[in-house]
Amino acid sequence: xxISAHLLHAPEPxxxxxxxxxxxPDVTITTGPDLPEPAGYHILVAGRPQREHLVASPNxxxxxxxxxxxxxxxxxxxxxxxxxxxxxxHHNSRAVAEMTMALLLSAAKFIVPMDxxxxxxxxxxxxxxxxxxxxxxxxxxxxxYGAIGQRVAKLCRxxxxxxxxxxxxxxxxxxxxxxWRPALVDGEIEVYPPAALAALLPQAHxxxxxxxxxxxxxxxxxxxxxxxxxxRAVLVNVGRGAIVDExxxxxxxxxxxxxxxxxxxxxNYPQDEAARIHTPPSAYPIYELDNVxxxxxxxGTPRLEAVEQExxxxxxxxxxxxxxxxxLPNRVDVQVGY
Ligand SMILES: NC(=O)c1ccc[n+]([C@@H]2O[C@H](COP(=O)([O-])OP(=O)(O)OC[C@H]3O[C@@H](n4cnc5c(N)ncnc54)[C@H](OP(=O)(O)O)[C@@H]3O)[C@@H](O)[C@H]2O)c1
Numbered sequence: 001x002x003i004s005a006h007l008l009h010a011p012e013p014x015x016x017x018x019x020x021x022x023x024x025p026d027v028t029i030t031t032g033p034d035l036p037e038p039a040g041y042h043i044l045v046a047g048r049p050q051r052e053h054l055v056a057s058p059n060x061x062x063x064x065x066x067x068x069x070x071x072x073x074x075x076x077x078x079x080x081x082x083x084x085x086x087x088x089x090h091h092n093s094r095a096v097a098e099m100t101m102a103l104l105l106s107a108a109k110f111i112v113p114m115d116x117x118x119x120x121x122x123x124x125x126x127x128x129x130x131x132x133x134x135x136x137x138x139x140x141x142x143x144x145y146g147a148i149g150q151r152v153a154k155l156c157r158x159x160x161x162x163x164x165x166x167x168x169x170x171x172x173x174x175x176x177x178x179x180w181r182p183a184l185v186d187g188e189i190e191v192y193p194p195a196a197l198a199a200l201l202p203q204a205h206x207x208x209x210x211x212x213x214x215x216x217x218x219x220x221x222x223x224x225x226x227x228x229x230x231x232r233a234v235l236v237n238v239g240r241g242a243i244v245d246e247x248x249x250x251x252x253x254x255x256x257x258x259x260x261x262x263x264x265x266x267x268n269y270p271q272d273e274a275a276r277i278h279t280p281p282s283a284y285p286i287y288e289l290d291n292v293x294x295x296x297x298x299x300g301t302p303r304l305e306a307v308e309q310e311x312x313x314x315x316x317x318x319x320x321x322x323x324x325x326x327x328l329p330n331r332v333d334v335q336v337g338y
Contacts, residue, residue, distance in 0.1 A: 003323045005064075006039075007031040008046035008053065015308045022316035026323040043322060045315065048074055054081050062087055062328060064318060066311060067300065068147065069212060069240070070332050078334045086332040090147035091314035092300040095307050096210075096238055097151035099299035103262025104156075104206060104236045106293045108133050110260065113290040131291070133232050133259060136160035138205035143220070144239060145191055149210035153189045156206070163189045164200055168216070168336075172196070201228040206236065213240035214337030223248035232259040238299050241266045241282075250284035253291055260291040264299045 003026060010031035011019065023029070030036045039057050045064045046053065048071050054060065062085045065074065070086065078086050106112060109132045114125045140156040142149045145165035153163045170183035172193045180199045182190035192200060194216065201207070207229060211217045222245040226235075235258055237244055246267045252258040266281035286292055301307045318328050332338060 001323055001325055002026050002028070003043065003319060004028045004030070004041040005043035005045060005319055005322075006036060006041040006057075008033060008044065008049065011312065012303075012308070014305075015312050018309055019312040019316055022313055022320075024320045024323050027319045029319075043319065047071060049077065051077055051080075054084065060084050062322070064089065064315065065332070066315065067092070070334070070337055075334055075337060082334075085328065086334055087318060087328050088330045088332050088338075089311060089314040089318070090330060091310040092307050093147035093151055094310075095301045095304065096148045096299040097155060099264060099295070099301070100148070100152045100208060100210070100236055100238045100262075101155045103238070103264060103293055103295060104135070104208065104234065107236065107260040107262035107291070108135055108206070108234050110291070112293050131259070133205070133234065135206065138162070139164060139203045140206040140208055141165070141200045141204035142208045142210060143197075143217075143243075144209065144211035145186075145189075146210065146212075148238065149208075150186075152208055152210060153186075156208075157188060161206070164203065165189055165191050166194055166197065166200065167191055168194055197225070198228065201225055202230060204229055204233060206234050209235070209237040209239045209243055211239040211243055212338035213242055216337075217243045219243070219245050221245065221248075223252070226252040226257055229258065234258075234260045234262070236262040238264045246282055246284060250282065250286050250289075253286065253289050258291075260293075262293040262295070264295040265297055269297070 007029060035056055040059055042059050043062045043064060044057055044060055045066055047065045047067060064087045066089050068088050068090050078084065117125050137160055139162045142153055142163065142165040145167040149165055153165055156163050170191055170193050172195050173181040173183050175181050180192055180196040183193055184191045220243050226248055253261055268279060268281055270276045270279040287294060321328050
């Protein structure tokens with residue numbers, strides 16, 4: 001079947017050629033901020049389309065957000081166009097998983113403050129008490145066992161960690177004594193439903209957040225949850241900032257309730273290009289704390305050539321499936337929010 005798609009943001013020329021090389025002959029694409037006329041395409045590739053884009057696309061069957069996640073504005077819009085299916089790309093899960101481990105190790109080993117000291121020729125960290133924690137034989141609790149969480153789980157296993165995870169669509173199982181049992185065991189990884197969270201937190205030497213931001217996950221980790229973690233716990237968030245309560249996170253790190261954190265996702269982002277050099281990522285001075293590693297939402301590594309190729313390949317897989325009349329992968333449940 002002939003399928004056409006319009007990409008609202010034209011990829012770099014090399015990425016576009018790569019995409020075209022991987023498309024089947026029945027797929028044609030157009031690119032750019034102006035919609036083609038006539039607007040006959042069936043698939044629109046855009047993360048944050050405007051209402052007029054959808055109104056001006058009479059044949060539109062699917063909207064592809066070219067990353068993992070559903071921005072709030074896109075969700076609101078998509079709810080008013082229920083006949084348009086929304087899809088994600090999970091092309092960068094490998095890159096995000098690697099960065100998750102970099103943040104986990106860097107936070108657990110306090111690499112950043114040691115680096116900062118040694119740059120100032122200060123060797124004292126070598127001789128003082130070492131705040132680093134061992135991860136081997138400790139427990140990682142991974143919230144969100146999807147494309148990213150599953151890769152992170154394997155990497156944590158490779159470090160010799162015991163791994164527990166949660167996902168939304170597994171059934172709750174409790175033993176007769178009331179204790180949680182894993183709803184499924186994937187290799188050596190125990191997977192639990194969200195309701196088991198309170199039982200998992202006291203075991204989480206590393207709490208790793210790989211969740212989407214939805215009405216169920218916003219504010220999921222607050223002061224009460226952080227207080228349930230074992231002593232010297234490390235938190236890593238690569239999901240979305242708002243999943244962890246901002247004030248509670250700052251205070252837990254400041255007061256030592258949380259031993260360390262590696263954060264890639266934030267509460268406040270630059271609104272335009274000029275603001276990129278002076279936008280605090282949080283309303284709280286998290287950046288003054290030595291026990292935090294900060295990364296500017298870089299896990300997905302935009303514009304890293306290899307990851308862009310993965311994005312184009314994932315997009316080609318989706319468009320080729322449409323041309324073959326097959327179901328498109330990675331459907332987003334707009335009601336649920338991921
Ligand atoms: N930092 C970055 O650069 C970056 C890059 C990519 C993505 N992300 C973030 O990471 C998120 C996950 O990405 P992904 O590719 O792994 O998505 P995914 O494959 O859709 O995985 C999401 C996982 O979260 C689980 N989940 C959803 N709601 C839950 C809840 N209330 N409690 C427990 N588990 C829940 C899902 O459960 P089911 O399996 O049962 O559906 C699924 O396992 C994205 O939505 C985005 O916010 C960040």
